[in-house]
Amino acid sequence: MQLFIFLLLLEIHGTVGLTRSLRYFYTSSSGVSNFPEFVAVGLVDDVQMIHYDSNTEKAEFKQQWMEKAAEDDPQYLSRQTNRLMNTQQIFKGNIDTLKQRFNQTGGVHINQMMYGCEWDDETTVVNSYHQYGYDGEDFLLFDLKTQTWIAPVMQAVITKHEWDSDRSLSDDLRKYHTKLCPEWLKKYVNYGRSSLMRTELPSVSLLQKSSSSPVTCHATGFYPDRAEMVWRKDGVELHEGVDPGEILTNHDGTFQMSVDLDLSSAIHEDWSRYICVFQLFGVNEDIVTKLDKAAIRTNEGSSVFPAGVVVRIMGILLLLTVCFSGVFIWRRKYKELY
Structure with missing residues (x-):
């Protein structure tokens, strides 16, 4: 199975039922000139609502309706900025670890992460995902049903074993994907209701x-x-x-x-x-x-x-610049690779 998460932004188009989605992407890169080493974005219904990159080192709203989040929580942006600055350092270390795992030195390399959830307001079914990719291939995927990690490649097995043994991490992920992510998705949709729920004919x-x-x-x-x-x-x-x-x-x-x-x-x-x-x-x-x-x-x-x-x-x-944003995902999810 190919990750490639970026394609989700252009290719997921539900035509049965009204599916709402909350997606976050991180991307760290090595050897890419004129491009931030780390970029993070969050999207609601495939509409980008927040952005961070290592050049500005500042989380910024991309939709006016997200100002309502700051009204509810004045420290919203500063907290996300601090969190993503820390995550930036972890991802920088992770890409170095991955290069060692794959016996790589120079060249262009991309480390990606995606997580989020989808909610169908007709059936109330929630789908979720939490996965890592490296250089265009799946690296690690979290199975919510078994609460274990899937390692599609040999180089990911050592990390799988380490993270499977961390039950608190699995519990945190389960809680987020089954409870917190749908709650925040509904909140964001409510913030952007006039925009996200509008209908325009072509x-x-x-x-x-x-x-x-x-x-x-x-x-x-x-x-x-x-x-x-x-x-x-x-x-x-x-x-x-x-x-x-x-x-x-x-x-x-x-x-x-x-x-x-x-x-x-x-x-x-x-x-x-x-x-x-x-x-x-x-x-x-x-x-x-x-x-x-x-x-x-x-x-x-x-x-x-x-x-x-x-x-x-x-x-x-967009495929080159979109990446994971760590809004409302706590520190325990930002794990270094072992």
Whole structure:
């Protein structure tokens, strides 16, 4: 199983039920120029709400609604800053330990950690996770059911045995993931209710790079990211010749997505039988766009997707910069590797 936790930010899109999520990420790095050695972020429903890095050594809110946390607790940011400064030092030591474990000296190396929980407000089911990764692979994962650590690689076994023997650590993790994390998730959602629980419909366009290219149905500006978009012919959903894209984040916090339709074998007289259907969770009425050649935006010989390209580049940068934030996770979780 691949960790890669960063992909969760772009690829988790629940379409059944309303799932709320609280995720924290840490990343420490070695050999990466012009990049902080340690970065930490926390996200609610995949919206970044707090940030810390080793350059500023300061925890900062990323959403205005998080100011309510400071109103409830004036020492909130200073406490998180102090905690993350300590964690920064531990992670710096951990990456040195990992390099020794894997017999590495120079080069670029990344040590990651993710923890958090998801809460479904329809079924009240809570899922949680607490895991470490190194250089793009799983390193350690905590099994909440057995309260033991799983070591996917040989180099992690020594740490697994050490942490399995620390029952107070396991008890702390169990308490956090079963009780405290869902409580804080609900509190954060309440802080950002007007933003996180809003609904925004997209604008939908038909795009085509050239006359021989697939036709793309592109929706942008919607919120939340729980959405589906399909092509239908005569009312029947199509799967063959259809290429759905990822849901991507826009600079303003809304989302965009697209789905391609290959019409190379279709005759123009049949185009009127095709429609693109966009469905947003919580909205009963679908957005239906008929396939009309006159409505297609095209630019023969050049790309018609500059916005999407920019968003993908931003997504790549996000994958490099997103990392774990230790908000409301106590000191015992910040363990040095043995």
